[in-house]
Amino acid sequence: MNSYPALAPIQAMITEVEARMCAQGEDCHPDLRAALEHLLSSGGKRIRPTLVLLVGRMLGAPHDKLITLGAAVEMLHTATLVHDDLIDGSLLRRGIPTLNARWSPAATVLTGDFIFARAAKLAAETENVTLMQWFAETLAVIVNGELTQMFTSRGLISRENYYKRIFSKTASLFEMCARAAAKVSPADDETVESMRRFGHKIGMAFQIVDDILDFTGDQATVGKPLGSDLLQGLVTLPALYYIETHPNDPDVHLLRDGGWGNRERMERLIESIRGSDSIQRSMQEARDYIEDALEILASCPPSPERDSLEQLSRYIIDRQV
Secondary structure (H helix, E strand, O other), X not given: OOOOHHHHHHHHHHHHHHHHHHHHHOOOOHHHHHHHHHHHHOOOOOHHHHHHHHHXXXXXXXXHHHHHHHHHXXXXXXXXXXXXXXXXXXXXXXXXXXXXXXXXXXXXXXXXXXXXXXXXXXXXOOOOHHHHHHHHHHHHHHHHHHHHHHHHHOOOOOHHHHHHHHHHHHHHHHHHHHHHHHHOOXXXXXXXXXXXXXXXXXXXXXXXXXXXXXXXXXXXXXXXOOOHHHHOOOXXXXXXHHHHHOOOOHHHHHHHOOOOOOHHHHHHHHHHHHOOOHHHHHHHHXXXXXXXXHHHHOOOOOOHHXXXXXXXXXXXXXXXO
16 A cells, blocks of 8 residues: 555554455455455555545544444445446556456456445444445445446536536545544534535545546556547546637547547647646646635644645645556
8 A cells, every 4th residue: 555644643543444344355255355355455545544534533433433434435446446447448557457357347347246235334334324325325426427427428528527527436435435434423514514525625636636647647557548538538627628728629629529539639639738738727726626625624623633634635636646
């Protein structure tokens, strides 16, 4: 697991979360257990459980409930990645072979299903019915978002569609993490709502930065071609900024006419976007979300956990991969 400053105060708790996750494979088929161990050992910064633990500790949540909730949300996230990699045909994630690079599609789907089931079991162990409802609703939002992206988003140039898409894909789970951690704490409804908004803001920023890295990241590390979203017809924020300021670019016209399948032209458009100010403008939008999040956080009493949440928020826009 990669480390970063916000993680330091809760490193021991993250280790407990990972042990709880690993324990979910103890009574299952050996190959399934091996797959789970591969997934849990293949990297990741544990940002979502970190968010859970820091918000919960800041608000005085019980230790055991936070460990359970942290494991539940990371298992849910892991399951979505298993299915996403299969759908996208991705053979690498964080430079490491994905599960579907090693297993058949059927085995990969079943493994994802198993992890979803274990995530739901962990969520139920919090013994909070409202939290369980949020957990199920968030999974439905993520899946509905993936289906919408698959059937209606390709080739669509629309800010409204983009923001809905990144909420479904990413921000909805960040929102649930912060909200659920507050819910298992002795916090009032106003605080729970403010933490939901905080999670939403940093989740939106997180996905915008991911979309920027799709144009600027290290291809070998990311494990997919630069501009891979646009090559699949998905118009993200850097492309939207470029299209708005270069409406007469012939490659933009081709994209508008449904020509995103023309790889040579789309690769040229990707290079045009990389060479424009669209990346910087997108990053500024991510920074605006983070500044909004920090403003929400400032209403919380000072604490080491609040300081770490500030560090986590800033890390989201400073990370390189």
